[in-house]
Amino acid sequence: MQVLRGALYPGIPPAVLGPRPAACGSPPGRRLRVLRVLRDGPPDGATLTAPMTERRYDPRTIEPKWQAVWERERTWQVADDPDAGNPKAYVLEMLPYPSGEPHMGHLKNYSVGDAVAHFRRRTGFRVLHPMGYDAFGLPAENHAIRTGEHPRVSTAASIEQFQKQFREWGISIDWSREFGTHEPRYYRWTQWLFLRLLERGLAYRKEAAVNWCPNDQTVLANEQVIDGRCERCGTPVEARQLEQWFFRITDYADRLLDDLETIDWPPHVVTMQRNWIGRSKGAEVSFACPELDTEYPVFTTRPDTLFGATFFVMAPEHPDVLRLAAGTEHETEAREYINRALTESREERGSADREKTGVPLGRTVVNPVNGERIPVWVADYVLMEYGTGAIMAVPAHDERDHAFAVRFGLPIRRVVEGGEELPYTGDGPIVNSDPRFDGMHNREAMESIVDWLDSEGRGHRSVNYRLRDWLLSRQRYWGCPIPVVYCADCGIVPVPDDQLPVPLPDVTDYKPKGRSPLATAEAWVHTTCPSCGGPAERETDTMDTFVDSSWYFMRYCDADNDSAPWDPEILAQWMPVDQYIGGVEHAVLHLMYARFFTKALADMGLVSAQEPFKALFTQGMITRDGAKMSKSKGNVISPTAYVERYGADTARCYTLFIGPPDQDADWKDDGVEGVHRFLGRLWRLAADVAASGDVLVPESRANGAAGDDLELLRKAHWAIDKVTGDMTGRFAFNTAIAAVMELTNECYARRDAVQRETLAFALATAASLIFPFAPHCGADVYDMLTGRRVWEEPWPVADPALLERDVVELVVQVNGKLRDRVEAPAAAARDELESLARGRPRVQGYLDGKDVVKVVVVPGRLVNFVVR
Numbered sequence: 119m120q121v122l123r124g125a126l127y128p129g130i131p132p133a134v135l136g137p138r139p140a141a142c143g144s145p146p147g148r149r150l151r152v153l154r155v156l157r158d159g160p161p162d163g164a165t166l167t168a169p170m171t172e173r174r175y176d177p178r179t180i181e182p183k184w185q186a187v188w189e190r191e192r193t194w195q196v197a198d199d200p201d202a203g204n205p206k207a208y209v210l211e212m213l214p215y216p217s218g219e220p221h222m223g224h225l226k227n228y229s230v231g232d233a234v235a236h237f238r239r240r241t242g243f244r245v246l247h248p249m250g251y252d253a254f255g256l257p258a259e260n261h262a263i264r265t266g267e268h269p270r271v272s273t274a275a276s277i278e279q280f281q282k283q284f285r286e287w288g289i290s291i292d293w294s295r296e297f298g299t300h301e302p303r304y305y306r307w308t309q310w311l312f313l314r315l316l317e318r319g320l321a322y323r324k325e326a327a328v329n330w331c332p333n334d335q336t337v338l339a340n341e342q343v344i345d346g347r348c349e350r351c352g353t354p355v356e357a358r359q360l361e362q363w364f365f366r367i368t369d370y371a372d373r374l375l376d377d378l379e380t381i382d383w384p385p386h387v388v389t390m391q392r393n394w395i396g397r398s399k400g401a402e403v404s405f406a407c408p409e410l411d412t413e414y415p416v417f418t419t420r421p422d423t424l425f426g427a428t429f430f431v432m433a434p435e436h437p438d439v440l441r442l443a444a445g446t447e448h449e450t451e452a453r454e455y456i457n458r459a460l461t462e463s464r465e466e467r468g469s470a471d472r473e474k475t476g477v478p479l480g481r482t483v484v485n486p487v488n489g490e491r492i493p494v495w496v497a498d499y500v501l502m503e504y505g506t507g508a509i510m511a512v513p514a515h516d517e518r519d520h521a522f523a524v525r526f527g528l529p530i531r532r533v534v535e536g537g538e539e540l541p542y543t544g545d546g547p548i549v550n551s552d553p554r555f556d557g558m559h560n561r562e563a564m565e566s567i568v569d570w571l572d573s574e575g576r577g578h579r580s581v582n583y584r585l586r587d588w589l590l591s592r593q594r595y596w597g598c599p600i601p602v603v604y605c606a607d608c609g610i611v612p613v614p615d616d617q618l619p620v621p622l623p624d625v626t627d628y629k630p631k632g633r634s635p636l637a638t639a640e641a642w643v644h645t646t647c648p649s650c651g652g653p654a655e656r657e658t659d660t661m662d663t664f665v666d667s668s669w670y671f672m673r674y675c676d677a678d679n680d681s682a683p684w685d686p687e688i689l690a691q692w693m694p695v696d697q698y699i700g701g702v703e704h705a706v707l708h709l710m711y712a713r714f715f716t717k718a719l720a721d722m723g724l725v726s727a728q729e730p731f732k733a734l735f736t737q738g739m740i741t742r743d744g745a746k747m748s749k750s751k752g753n754v755i756s757p758t759a760y761v762e763r764y765g766a767d768t769a770r771c772y773t774l775f776i777g778p779p780d781q782d783a784d785w786k787d788d789g790v791e792g793v794h795r796f797l798g799r800l801w802r803l804a805a806d807v808a809a810s811g812d813v814l815v816p817e818s819r820a821n822g823a824a825g826d827d828l829e830l831l832r833k834a835h836w837a838i839d840k841v842t843g844d845m846t847g848r849f850a851f852n853t854a855i856a857a858v859m860e861l862t863n864e865c866y867a868r869r870d871a872v873q874r875e876t877l878a879f880a881l882a883t884a885a886s887l888i889f890p891f892a893p894h895c896g897a898d899v900y901d902m903l904t905g906r907r908v909w910e911e912p913w914p915v916a917d918p919a920l921l922e923r924d925v926v927e928l929v930v931q932v933n934g935k936l937r938d939r940v941e942a943p944a945a946a947a948r949d950e951l952e953s954l955a956r957g958r959p960r961v962q963g964y965l966d967g968k969d970v971v972k973v974v975v976v977p978g979r980l981v982n983f984v985v986r
């Protein structure tokens with residue numbers, strides 16, 4: 119790609135053209151002389167072209183130069199200003215977890231966010247684009263267990279890597295708001311917010327069966343259990359009963375569901391949230407167990423089928439299962455079955471096609487609608503998380519109950535007419551039930567049966583949710599301490615606000631032993647009760663790290679506040695986040711928890727937004743050779759290598775050009791080369807124009823332009839229109855970058871045929887449009903041509919007059935095959951187009967001696983001759 123060097127204005131050394139103004143400081147506004155020398159040819163004695171070194175696209179020089187300007191001038195820092203006239207835009211990428219070095223996924227994520235931030239700034243928004251680190255968590259702690267190095271040390275080293283690379287990538291971050299969630303100045307407020315939730319009864323303690331990883335010695339959330347194994351270490355998970363802290367997120371289930379309507383999120387994420395909340399309407403009905411003098415409520419969405427219940431099934435986790443089996447002939451078998459079932463994954467257990475397993479408990483319960491005694495079983499297809507952990511089984515009208523009944527020879531009784539075979543899950547008249555309901559349509563019977571049970575006190579209408587309260591206790595070291603103490607006299611006592619933060623003490627042994635490593639910090643554990651002054655012990659569990667990330671986006675708004683988590687007035691200026699960007703793997707947990715926090719804090723008057731993230735974008739993964747990058751596969755590519763070799767602009771542009779950013783895309787090295795050549799071509803063209811004279815004021819100069827000049831101007835305006843469209847309300851960055859490539863190629867092709875101003879305008883436009891994706895190259899090219907700072911320029915606006923083409927390229931086909939292309943007047947009528955196409959010699963060759971049976975004319979596009 120050295121074709122260009124000197125080819126543009128051959129024979130004119132910079133010395134002849136006069137010195138160029140220094141970068142980033144030249145006086146704007148001078149209209150330029152059109153160089154007569156260009157028309158008259160080179161002056162006597164002029165040598166060829168500038169020295170090579172001056173015309174080489176060298177990101178290693180260009181990128182640090184602009185980074186230094188942005189750093190020195192704090193260009194991306196934004197002030198809180200309630201009176202600022204222009205609208206605000208809060209653009210945020212999910213904060214990184216600092217472990218090791220950033221990977222390609224980070225580069226893509228922050229390149230997407232940066233493009234949005236730049237575009238918003240230049241279209242008139244005051245943009246908040248901050249950065250922080252989700253710094254507590256297991257990887258740093260496991261590293262500490264392996265090496266003895268304090269998690270604080272490895273975390274700091276990783277954060278330094280992230281900071282360095284974010285700067286090298288040229289991401290436009292407001293660094294004045296930076297923090298790590300592990301810093302006391304941050305977690306002090308995490309604790310403060312916990313206490314507010316505690317005051318409102320939204321944080322509470324109860325004993326619960328938890329997933330326990332015996333290797334990591336910690337509690338796992340259900341989502342951290344994959345196929346019955348610990349997500350992190352693969353050890354089979356066990357069930358344990360522990361006193362734990364919970365957040366009452368279920369209080370917000372309806373609002374979390376209903377408010378999904380108010381936000382602009384990808385439909386698949388909304389569906390995942392909806393399913394996670396899992397609201398269903400039905401009835402709760404109680405089945406009595408006279409032998410143990412107790413009763414078990416079940417939730418059903420099909421009360422119309424109650425008369426078809428022929429057995430009763432409990433989840434292996436149900437707290438009463440062992441009590442029911444105790445003393446029966448099935449006790450041992452049941453115990454073994456339960457232990458096995460607990461280690462299996464919920465997805466697998468719940469799957470419809472899986473062969474059903476189960477064990478009878480040797481007990482019966484009474485069906486409240488007909489007094490029938492039906493046997494009780496334990497089976498792993500019933501999950502404790504759904505409903506009450508027990509079901510009435512109606513094998514005639516439920517797939518899984520049917521499979522179970524067939525497998526174990528249990529009775530099957532049809533109670534709804536319809537369908538040839540069982541199970542039948544559709545609607546129809548009620549049969550084999552009570553004379554009161556037989557013959558009634560089942561939908562109607564649902565209501566009548568529940569009304570009747572309600573009047574008898576044996577059931578009532580009910581709504582069930584799949585969502586469970588959020589278990590936040592972790593028996594781990596590297597997390598935010600829970601700010602309560604236990605006093606023998608006063609019970610659970612919150613640490614007063616003015617004693618926050620409860621510091622995370624240093625320990626020497628990070629290894630969990632069934633209790634939090636914090637329990638070994640004796641001097642820290644033993645304290646005085648804030649209420650009675652007597653001896654008390656601190657809570658030694660730490661918080662789930664999802665608590666830290668549930669409110670960090672609010673802290674950015676007022677990050678230095680040391681008397682409150684934020685000033686509500688400042689918060690109101692920025693919240694909600696206008697555009698949130700991150701991986702789809704957070705579609706449920708993080709996004710659900712952040713929404714819960716926002717709503718709970720809104721109820722306390724601490725924030726006015728009801729939703730944290732107005733719009734969400736989830737980017738796709740970058741794969742290599744079709745596979746997810748992972749250390750074990752050895753196919754990981756680090757951004758560092760590419761940034762060193764090609765520069766950050768190439769690496770950034772490529773991650774966005776590779777495909778639609780919301781989809782997975784495969785990394786190809788020759789694709790990287792292609793993007794690099796494009797940026798190099800743009801830069802060299804601009805360097806040549808710049809070297810040929812003074813800086814120019816970009817102006818489209820449409821008036822009077824003709825021929826090549828007009829064509830290039832049209833291309834530039836087409837590119838403005840295309841890129842603007844691709845970035846407005848969507849993230850079609852790949853096609854936006856392709857449009858700038860097209861414009862650049864057009865500049866190259868017409869470089870010798872157009873006036874210098876026209877070429878400069880087209881190149882400056884390309885620079886302006888590529889800036890959100892390749893900020894250094896964009897800034898450098900724009901500066902070379904105009905002496906101005908592209909980021910201070912408003913986003914270009916396409917001139918509609920130049921978008922209307924009066925000449926179009928017509929495709930000529932014969933029997934659907936492309937045979938020729940021809941320029942045609944855009945306004946030409948159909949018959950004119952047809953005769954123009956017919957007149958082409960190449961087309962003639964295909965038509966001679968044939969019968970033209972039909973001519974299809976699409977004005978502005980094509981003419982197709984159908985021949986025989």
Ligand SMILES: [Zn+2]
Binds near residue numbers: 331332334348351
């Ligand atoms: Zn584990």
Ligand SMILES: [Zn+2]
Binds near residue numbers: 606609649650
């Ligand atoms: Zn006390």
